[in-house]
Amino acid sequence: MNDQAPISNAPVQHFIRSIIEADLASGKHAGIVTRFPPEPNGYLHIGHAKSICLNFGLAKDFDGACNLRFDDTNPEKESEEYALAIQEDVHWLGFEWNGSVRWASDYFQALYDYAETLIKKGLAYVDDLTPEEMREYRGTLTQAGRASPYRERMVEENLDLFRRMKAGEFADGTKTLRARIDMASPNINMRDPVIYRIKRAHHIRTGDTWLVYPMYDYTHCISDALENITHSLCTLEFEDHRPLYDWVLDQLPVPSHPRQIEFSRLELHYTVTSKRKLNQLVTQGLVSGWDDPRMPTIHGMRRRGYTPEGIREFARRIGISKSENVIDMAVLEGCIREDLESKAPRVMAVINPLKVVLTNFQDAASANPTTSRSAGFHPNHPEFGERDVPISREIWIEQDDFSATPPAGWQRLAPGGEVRLRYSYVIKCEEVIQDAAGNVTELRCSIDHDTLGKNPQGRKVKGVIHWLSATHAKPIEIRLYERLFTDPEPDGHKDRDFLTFLNPASLQIVQGWVEPAIENAAPESRYQFERLGYFCADRNDHKPGEKLVFNRTVGLKDAWTAGQGQKGGS
Ligand code: ATP
Ligand code: MG
Numbered sequence: 001m002n003d004q005a006p007i008s009n010a011p012v013q014h015f016i017r018s019i020i021e022a023d024l025a026s027g028k029h030a031g032i033v034t035r036f037p038p039e040p041n042g043y044l045h046i047g048h049a050k051s052i053c054l055n056f057g058l059a060k061d062f063d064g065a066c067n068l069r070f071d072d073t074n075p076e077k078e079s080e081e082y083a084l085a086i087q088e089d090v091h092w093l094g095f096e097w098n099g100s101v102r103w104a105s106d107y108f109q110a111l112y113d114y115a116e117t118l119i120k121k122g123l124a125y126v127d128d129l130t131p132e133e134m135r136e137y138r139g140t141l142t143q144a145g146r147a148s149p150y151r152e153r154m155v156e157e158n159l160d161l162f163r164r165m166k167a168g169e170f171a172d173g174t175k176t177l178r179a180r181i182d183m184a185s186p187n188i189n190m191r192d193p194v195i196y197r198i199k200r201a202h203h204i205r206t207g208d209t210w211l212v213y214p215m216y217d218y219t220h221c222i223s224d225a226l227e228n229i230t231h232s233l234c235t236l237e238f239e240d241h242r243p244l245y246d247w248v249l250d251q252l253p254v255p256s257h258p259r260q261i262e263f264s265r266l267e268l269h270y271t272v273t274s275k276r277k278l279n280q281l282v283t284q285g286l287v288s289g290w291d292d293p294r295m296p297t298i299h300g301m302r303r304r305g306y307t308p309e310g311i312r313e314f315a316r317r318i319g320i321s322k323s324e325n326v327i328d329m330a331v332l333e334g335c336i337r338e339d340l341e342s343k344a345p346r347v348m349a350v351i352n353p354l355k356v357v358l359t360n361f362q363d364a365a366s367a368n369p370t371t372s373r374s375a376g377f378h379p380n381h382p383e384f385g386e387r388d389v390p391i392s393r394e395i396w397i398e399q400d401d402f403s404a405t406p407p408a409g410w411q412r413l414a415p416g417g418e419v420r421l422r423y424s425y426v427i428k429c430e431e432v433i434q435d436a437a438g439n440v441t442e443l444r445c446s447i448d449h450d451t452l453g454k455n456p457q458g459r460k461v462k463g464v465i466h467w468l469s470a471t472h473a474k475p476i477e478i479r480l481y482e483r484l485f486t487d488p489e490p491d492g493h494k495d496r497d498f499l500t501f502l503n504p505a506s507l508q509i510v511q512g513w514v515e516p517a518i519e520n521a522a523p524e525s526r527y528q529f530e531r532l533g534y535f536c537a538d539r540n541d542h543k544p545g546e547k548l549v550f551n552r553t554v555g556l557k558d559a560w561t562a563g564q565g566q567k568g569g570s
Contacts, residue, residue, distance in 0.1 A: 011061050014320040016054070016261055020062060020231060032064035032230045033098070036090070037220065039071045040083040040204070042275030043290040043297045046311075046332070049093060050266040053315035055233055056095035065098035067227055072105050073219050075201035083204070085290070089298040094308045102227065104219050105205045111214045111222055112166070114252050115177060115196060119158045123251055124195065125151055126161040127178050134176075137183075138191055145183040145191040165198050168211045172198050179218070181247060189244045193217060221245040225254035232258045235265045236322065264325040266318065268332065270483040271296045272491050272498060286502060287484075291539070293551045294484045294506050304481065305526050305536025305553030310339035329483065333554045340526060340534045340553065345377035345384050348422060348466040349514040349529035349550075351478060353396035355470065356443045358427065361393040373452070375423040387517035389423050394470040396513060397421075397443075398531075401465040404432060404440060411463035413443070418456070419463040422530060426451040426461050466530045473513035476548040478535070480508040520544045526553065 011017065023029045034055040038044060044052075059066035068090060072078050087101065118124035127150045129137060139145035153161075165175055177196035185191055195218035200211055221244075224232045232245075239262045249257045267273055273296060281287045281295070290297050293304035301311065314335040318327050371391055377384035397413065406414040413419045418428045431444035448456050455461075484506050490498040518527060522544060525537045535550040542549040 011057075012316055012319055015322070016231070016233060016263065016320055017058065017061075019259075019261060020058065023230070024062065029230045032059065032062050033067065033228055034059050034064065034231055034233060035067040035069050035102075035224065035227060035229050036097075037069045037071045037104075037223075038086050039074065039077075039275075040079060040086060041074065041077040042082055042279050043085050043295075043299050044089045045273050045275070045278060045298065046268055046271075046296045046301065046314075047266045047273040048089075049298055049311050050315050050318065051233070051235075052090060052093055052095060053312055054263070054320060056090070056093075056097075057312075057315075058231075058233075059098070060095075064230075066095070067099070067102055067229070068097035069102040069104065069223060069227070071216065071220065071223075072103050072203070072205060073213055073216055075199065075203040075213065078204055080204055085299060089302075092302060092308055093298065093311065102223075103205055104214075104223050105203065107219070107223055107226055108206060108210055108214070110226065111219060112212075114222060114254075115162065115214070115218075116159065117252060118179065118195075119162060119177075120155060121251065122155060123180050124177055125153050125158050125180055126165070127151070127176050127192075127194075128174065129176075131173065134194075138188065139183070141188070145188075147183050148178075148192070151180065151183075151192070162196070162212075165196070166210075166212050168200075170198055172200055174198065177212075179244075179248070181244075187240055187243055189217070189241050190247070193244060217241055217244050218248060221248050221258075221260075222252070222254060224258040225249055225252075225256050228256045229258040230256075232260045234260060234262055236262045237265070238262055262322065263320050264322055267324075267326045267489075268296060269326065269328050269488040270485050270490070271329070272485070274491065277491060277498060280499070284499075286499070293479070294481050296484075302524075303536075303539045304551050305340075305524075305534060306336050307339045307343070307526075310336040313339065326489075330558050334558065337534065337554050337556070337558075340528065342378075342380065344526045344528045344534055346379075346528040346530050347377070347387075347515045347518055348389070348468055349476065349478075349512055349532060349535070350396045350398055350466065350468050350473070351510055351512040351532060352399040353468075353513060354399045354402055354440065354443065356395045356397050356427075356445050356467070358391075358393050358395060358447050359430065359444050360446050360449075361391075373423055387515070389515065389517075390469045390472040391421075391424055392469040392471040395421070395467050396470050396473060397465055397467045399440075402429070402440065402443060412465055413445075413463070418448075418459075418461045419465050420451070420461050421467045422464050424452070424467075425449070426456050466532075468513050468515060472516050474516050474519045474548060476512050476514045476550055477541075478510050478512045479538070479549070479551045480510060481552055482506045482508075514548065514550075519548065521548075528556075531556070 036055045056066045127148050129148050137146045176194045178192045181190045183191050196212045199213050242260050245260050291299035291303045314332050372388040374386045375389045376386050401412040420426045425447045427445040433442040435441050485501045486503045487501040490501040521537050523537050523539050523542045533555040534553040536553050538549040
């Protein structure tokens, strides 16, 4: 049903894999250790999924290990809720980290001690410049920076001041510790970067123990080294930070010197992949939460019905490189659809019901006392089992499966025309009932009794439509989703805020009906509703046997390129 390659687990070659293969072949490393280092300041998104699949995937493929390490160096923005959600996401995607969860804060003491080492070597100094002054001294891309008047402080003074910073003698922001590198470096990151700041903030792990916190660049490389990471994989914006990564490790007696390798970030059309912006959507109430099924978060995609296998396949298909990685949503949806195609049991649901009375149904019942038929849940998977599909005198069909004035080639129902009810009889439309305004409110149809499981005699009926017994169908709330933004790159406009591109029609809630066979479906069960798309019982709101709530995961066909809605055709 799709011209893309089938889902496979075959690894795709890329430059990072080649580097690893060479390092193993040359004996530089006996095995590899990677890490996934999220900051617990929001929920993970599809971009993080790419990084997770890369880091954990490589560890798996090369029999190595991948650590999960929280980069918790910004106490104000971080929370336990985020940290727990991140762990849940990694597991859900199908990966297991090496040993226990690690935290950069586990290394706060070691990081502090290393900072004293730098001071003692004359490679770090306490600076009193204000942030504004520091910016001014830093210079620009075309202009060298200038040395701070405090740059030449003696080792003893620096050590004393740094210890007093730690002891709480100075107010937040009044002093920093800076690496003493090169104010004239063409790389601004090397112009004496700040490595410690004073901050009185409660930390989720260390509480109020620390009043000075290490900066990310300083923390990250040392954490990697302490964990004996072999390949530290990050996104391209850190390329200019690599000299600093290497400089710090070169100066210190750390146990190893990992190699930082950069790859390009994933960007997805019609959405945003920035925790800050996703956070804005949540805090401003523009979505129902981080797990809103329209969100590109792993929690959101999960709730919508995306599968871990589908997301992993997506990561495999988009590959790893240093060139721009802007991907159309259709690629992600294609992976999900392909995965669900063979996994999701199929049942019938009706979203826009049109009442049909089967006028000679009684005859059918007397001719054949069974009023339900057994039908398989999947045409290619008999092991999925079967269920009874009941029929009664009144049924529902989809409104748009009937046309009072059918176009040429119409194969669904029309006045005087015939159609097969999926798994059941061929029916003929005998009468169309309309209200005063001319809307079709009901059809009267007759059953051809001799068509159960066989073709009608002497004529061909091509159309097959889905339907439900009105007496047996269960009400269901259906949530239909469209893209969250109306612009392919909502955050790519200098003059317009990304929020102005929010799609007001991204969520439509409708009342539909479904076969009784799935009324007890557990939350997160996925089904294909025949001819309509793939749907997933909502993780939060669906209550088996009580209140059925399904999210449309994805349509049956790619409707993005065609620019239509996502509803599957006939
Ligand atoms: P955001 O910009 O969304 O806040 P971040 O990079 O600040 O993301 P981190 O928690 O620091 O988020 O990211 C953890 C890891 O995930 C990092 O190694 C980062 O490079 C990677 N990552 C983040 N966003 C993407 C993306 N869009 N594509 C690929 N990898 C990503
Ligand atoms: Mg970050």
